[in-house]
Amino acid sequence: MNYAHIHIVLNHFPTIGTVLGFGLFVAARVKKSEDLQKASLVVLVVMALLGIPTYITGSAAQGIVRNDAGISAAAIEVHQNAAMLAFLFLGITGTFAWLALWQFRRFSRPSSWNITTVFLLSLLTVGLMIRAGTLGGDINHPEIRAEGQELADASQISWRTVGQTFIFDNSWTWPAAETLHFIGLTLLFGVAIMVNLRAMGMVKGVPFMSLHRLLPMGVFGFLLCLLTGMMFFVGNAERYVAVPTFFVKIGLIVLAGINLIYFTMFDQAWEIREDQDAPAVTKLVAVGTLVFLVGALYFGRMIPFLE
């Protein structure tokens, strides 16, 4: 099994999952079911998280198949552009879906503007994901191309190249992105340490409810890291995919993200009152989150030394 294989397995999740999440979201509106709506939002957030390894293994897969006979470099380029756009909107959709989950917990219902936003974004993302998936299928499946279908237009501008030009032709972009990556990780860790240590039993005088208010700040820090991290990755994908532990880092980030969903919406966490001990499950999730995050920090810091 190599990264091309993992990409082929992984790519189905965000594609089909986004369709599923959107379908559940619509069904929830029709049936006026809160549980169904929460479920649809969770699906959308998880799909956005899975989008990260899907995009990254895709870049690795490209390096593996690019020079094979019968593979069109232009088809790869077109799929890559479509995938980049789909990934961007999947991430934005996941962010607003997470915000809706957070609002559900804090205000018992998401704000109506956000419901509309998630609806429109997920609809758009469904279209973009299907398009990216179809163009990806064209790369290595001649049997599914329509008869006489021209393979991708080789003259299409590669957005990756545009991104690389922006990143490398300006002396300030790389150090600026690195600085923001550090500021983002500081915010993320500050919030994560406080929330998870409280769950584990430190600062017990603080009710969990009041810390829940901090979560958007931590997510903002994570988004700063994700955005600048994707800049590094797009600028230098070959370098990163060559480091095996880079994939460990990405996996740990996805796991930490899933734990975030727990602390965003579960009663077990929300109901920890002042001076109250958290249930064992909550403590376990908290230990897990900190292990995942420190692991991600470690494997991130080690990237330059493992090339």
Add this chain to the structure above:
Amino acid sequence: MGFLSWLEQTGLATFVRESPSFYGYPTFLFAHTLGLAVVVGISSVVAARMLGVASGIPLAPLRSLFPLMWAGFLINLISGAGLWLADAVNKTIPGDGRQAPIFMTKMFFVIVGAVLLLKIQKKLSGPEADSNTPSSEMRFLSASLLVCWVLAMIAGRLIGYTSAILG
């Protein structure tokens, strides 16, 4: 300069700089990032609370976070000392395209930041914590702390880009 050059040749400095072991330079850098996440991370959230974010968080229990913050600071003092030792002349004596000016800028903001953090801790250990509404002095200290940390992080990151900045 002679003393700094001698420092650079000590066993620890050589180990951090030249050892192929993972426990050398990579581990010092990792520890430095982890310490940053702990001390700057937690203190920034506390500062944000003083400035009005998540105002439902009671102030008194936050006191128990300070030992953890100082533990993070200590990790960075030790790992930072190791990293400095390995490259002492370059980071201390200005001139000849050396990193000293940017490194010292970072040190300035780190020291001011640490003093501010200590003042916040002192104030919080007093009656300040009883009201749950931070005084204007507490808010000023908190805002200054956030500015110091951001500037220290920017300067810290730019140390490695000295040649591009100072030519």
